[in-house]
Amino acid sequence: xxxxxxxxxxxxxxLLFVFIFGTFFCAKPGGMGAKDIxxxxxxxxxxxxxxxxxxxxxxxxxxxxxxxxxxxxPWMGQESKxxxxxxxxxxxxxxxxxxxxxxxxxxxxxxxxxxxFIEEEAAAKKIGTNxxxxxxxxxxxxxxxxxxxxxxxxxxxxxxxxxxxxxFYNKDLFRQAGLDPDKAPKTWAxxxxxxKKLTNKDADRFGFGMDNSLWWxxxxxxxxxxxxxxxxxxxxLLNSQEAKDALQFKVDLFRKYAVEGGAWASGGQNxxxxxxxxxxxxxxxxxxxxxxxxxxxxxxxxxxxxxGPKGTSTNVGGTNMVIFxxxxxxxxxxxxxxxxxxxxxADIQAEWGSKLRQIPVxxxxxxxxKIDDTEEAxxxxxxxxxxxxAQPRPKVLKYAQLExxxxxxxxxxxxxxxxxxxxxxxxxxxxxxEALK
Amino acid sequence: MxxxxxxxxVKYNKQITKxxxxxxxxxxxxxxxxxxFWMILTAFKVSGTAFKLHFFPNAGEKLYTFENFSKVLxxxxxxxxxxxxxxxASLAAIFATAFSCMAGYVFAKKEFIFKEYLFYLLVAxxxxxxxxxxxxxxxxxxxxxxxxxxxxxxxPHLANIFGVFMMRQFMRSIPDSLIEAARLDGASxxxxxxxxxxxxxxxxxxTLLLLTFLFHWxxxxxxxxxxxxxxSILTLPVGLAYFSGPHGSEWEMMMAASCxxxxxxxxxxxxxxxxxxxxxxxxxxxx
Numbered sequence: 001x002x003x004x005x006x007x008x009x010x011x012x013x014x015l016l017f018v019f020i021f022g023t024f025f026c027a028k029p030g031g032m033g034a035k036d037i038x039x040x041x042x043x044x045x046x047x048x049x050x051x052x053x054x055x056x057x058x059x060x061x062x063x064x065x066x067x068x069x070x071x072x073x074p075w076m077g078q079e080s081k082x083x084x085x086x087x088x089x090x091x092x093x094x095x096x097x098x099x100x101x102x103x104x105x106x107x108x109x110x111x112x113x114x115x116x117f118i119e120e121e122a123a124a125k126k127i128g129t130n131x132x133x134x135x136x137x138x139x140x141x142x143x144x145x146x147x148x149x150x151x152x153x154x155x156x157x158x159x160x161x162x163x164x165x166x167x168f169y170n171k172d173l174f175r176q177a178g179l180d181p182d183k184a185p186k187t188w189a190x191x192x193x194x195x196k197k198l199t200n201k202d203a204d205r206f207g208f209g210m211d212n213s214l215w216w217x218x219x220x221x222x223x224x225x226x227x228x229x230x231x232x233x234x235x236x237l238l239n240s241q242e243a244k245d246a247l248q249f250k251v252d253l254f255r256k257y258a259v260e261g262g263a264w265a266s267g268g269q270n271x272x273x274x275x276x277x278x279x280x281x282x283x284x285x286x287x288x289x290x291x292x293x294x295x296x297x298x299x300x301x302x303x304x305x306x307x308g309p310k311g312t313s314t315n316v317g318g319t320n321m322v323i324f325x326x327x328x329x330x331x332x333x334x335x336x337x338x339x340x341x342x343x344x345x346a347d348i349q350a351e352w353g354s355k356l357r358q359i360p361v362x363x364x365x366x367x368x369x370k371i372d373d374t375e376e377a378x379x380x381x382x383x384x385x386x387x388x389x390a391q392p393r394p395k396v397l398k399y400a401q402l403e404x405x406x407x408x409x410x411x412x413x414x415x416x417x418x419x420x421x422x423x424x425x426x427x428x429x430x431x432x433x434e435a436l437k
Numbered sequence: 438m439x440x441x442x443x444x445x446x447v448k449y450n451k452q453i454t455k456x457x458x459x460x461x462x463x464x465x466x467x468x469x470x471x472x473x474f475w476m477i478l479t480a481f482k483v484s485g486t487a488f489k490l491h492f493f494p495n496a497g498e499k500l501y502t503f504e505n506f507s508k509v510l511x512x513x514x515x516x517x518x519x520x521x522x523x524x525x526a527s528l529a530a531i532f533a534t535a536f537s538c539m540a541g542y543v544f545a546k547k548e549f550i551f552k553e554y555l556f557y558l559l560v561a562x563x564x565x566x567x568x569x570x571x572x573x574x575x576x577x578x579x580x581x582x583x584x585x586x587x588x589x590x591x592x593p594h595l596a597n598i599f600g601v602f603m604m605r606q607f608m609r610s611i612p613d614s615l616i617e618a619a620r621l622d623g624a625s626x627x628x629x630x631x632x633x634x635x636x637x638x639x640x641x642x643x644t645l646l647l648l649t650f651l652f653h654w655x656x657x658x659x660x661x662x663x664x665x666x667x668x669s670i671l672t673l674p675v676g677l678a679y680f681s682g683p684h685g686s687e688w689e690m691m692m693a694a695s696c697x698x699x700x701x702x703x704x705x706x707x708x709x710x711x712x713x714x715x716x717x718x719x720x721x722x723x724x
Contacts, residue, residue, distance in 0.1 A: 040666055042682075044682050044687075045512070071665070071666035071667045072666055072667060072679070073666045074661065074675060074678030074679050074681065075678070075681055075682050075683055076657075076678045076681045077657065077658055077661045077662075077678060080571070080658055080661065080662055081661055081662055081666075084571075084572070084575050084662040087572060087575065087576060087579075088575070088576075088579045088584065098683065272488065272685075273488040276488060276489050277488075277489065286684060288682075288683075288684035288685070289684070289685075291485065292484075292485035292685075293485070294485075295483060295484055295485030295486060296485050296486050296489050297498065317683070319683070
């Protein structure tokens with residue numbers, strides 16, 4: 001009896017404790033003042049160090065006395081975090097978001113258009129606004145620009161990170177196949193010849209490992225000159241001849257020439273793992289895996305995506321820094337813009353690229369990058385070169401929906417369940433009906 | 438002579454059956470333990486080599502390290518997240534179980550108007566996906582002023598319909614005669630509940646406690662949205678998410694942190710395993 005009543009007393013006391021003192025141990029709500037700017041970022045530990053330094057220096061040096069406060073949020077679940085903070089009416093001033101999230105935020109009219117500040121800056125510098133936009137990697141700045149139905153172009157923030165895929169190849173496997181490890185395939189025709197030589201099924205080795213998602217298929221579509229959407233953004237054009245040729249080539253790599261090792265199929269060894277284990281001699285991959293492959297002691301090199309009928313090109317990924325609409329003074333809003341311009345300036349981007357081995361978003365920073373490791377420097381140079389011809393992703397409200405609609409169709413083509421034409425017609429039909437309606 | 442031969446044949450058959458059974462059990466155990474082994478192995482691997490399928494380092498190659506563990510404990514605020522998770526998961530599990538227990542008892546043994554309708558209405562809400570509640574629950578929590586507080590982390594999840602359902606089903610099997618006898622002996626309602634019902638329902642209570650603890654220990658999305666970035670009450674699931682980026686995860690670090698994070702769950706299961714197994718199998722036995 002005594003034991004039971006003791007347990008009950010303890011339990012009720014604990015509940016009361018949580019109710020009454022639950023807030024006691026928590027950080028008190030940090031009130032943001034008129035001279036404060038709150039930035040939410042989802043960087044990794046190394047990036048955080050560099051970003052914090054940049055923010056701290058700017059806070060000390062900006063002449064209007066604004067202070068940038070940086071808060072780290074996890075990449076995973078960040079969209080839910082932004083959505084709920086918007087519901088609560090407490091979004092940050094500036095947030096780092098995936099490029100594909102920008103159209104949805106813009107559609108809901110919760111982002112600040114920075115056009116007027118760009119115009120003011122251009123007028124002060126006596127240059128055209130286009131000159132300011134031309135500082136940035138074209139595909140990266142394009143992800144910030146939303147064409148309104150009224151014909152107006154709104155610019156929602158600036159890109160802070162950009163990336164795309166290049167061709168990674170295993171130099172040791174090139175040597176074993178009698179290929180020159182310093183000479184990467186220049187065109188898709190060369191690529192096919194290389195892949196044939198590199199494939200040795202007895203040794204469970206394939207010339208190529210490829211992913212099947214839309215994002216990873218863009219290098220194929222783009223090099224064949226495929227246009228994804230009509231100019232008004234109302235119709236999917238992915239059943240054009242260029243798109244069919246691009247997907248046919250992709251399908252042939254697996255089905256006709258059997259030089260692709262099935263990395264795209266469920267249960268297949270994915271491209272990264274297969275490349276690290278020597279199963280795939282060539283893969284398309286982004287810069288984020290360079291250090292991982294180096295740590296794993298893979299003897300590899302990086303080259304431009306092989307040229308198709310329209311030359312070399314790649315996909316574009318990355319993140320943008322956007323300014324959320326909220327109650328603030330005009331000076332605060334201007335300070336947000338100035339901080340973003342500072343973050344994406346040539347000098348800061350050169351510092352960012354040099355320290356983190358990442359592609360700068362500012363083209364003027366390309367020549368200012370200083371990396372001691374010559375191998376890493378040359379790899380970054382290839383990526384920077386590739387980004388000049390990268391094509392922006394189609395801007396739709398929900399990009400993930402496009403992937404959901406088209407990926408099963410491409411898989412059907414790869415597995416032989418549908419012809420390329422059937423697959424692309426079906427994908428276009430579904431995209432028109434479900435994503436663009 | 439024949440009997441002896443038969444006996445040895447039966448013995449031999451039994452041994453063969455036993456050997457086959459053990460072989461299958463060993464195989465099953467290996468399958469179940471493999472992810473655990475993989476987690477521990479990856480936790481010791483050098484950064485970037487998680488998916489490298491060779492396990493014995495070549496000459497001069499460093500494949501294994503303790504660095505991930507030391508980094509997790511020093512650079513990553515692991516102890517803070519761990520402590521917060523212990524508080525949130527323990528309190529939520531204790532109170533959700535206690536409330537489920539009380540509600541289950543009422544639905545099983547008490548009579549009141551629209552009891553059955555109310556119960557099935559509550560059970561029907563289990564069919565609504567949890568994500569649907571996220572926004573309304575978030576808005577209510579904000580209005581209560583519980584954003585970024587322990588209350589906000591714990592209290593919104595204390596009403597557990599699944600728990601009520603589990604308790605009610607179990608408590609219905611407790612004979613009414615026991616309750617009546619206690620009442621005749623002069624026991625109060627609270628005494629009937631604490632002295633008769635709770636001890637008899639202990640296996641199912643412990644099972645629910647473990648399941649609720651497990652749910653809160655790994656509940657990521659609520660704990661992410663209801664806390665401020667950089668808050669002092671961030672929990673382990675949110676902390677672990679910092680190891681994931683847009684292009685993959687720091688698997689080695691994540692696995693090192695996971696090695697620590699499974700300790701409370703493992704300890705709880707070891708301590709309460711008898712109750713847990715009894716609770717899980719109780720429903721399968723028909724009197």
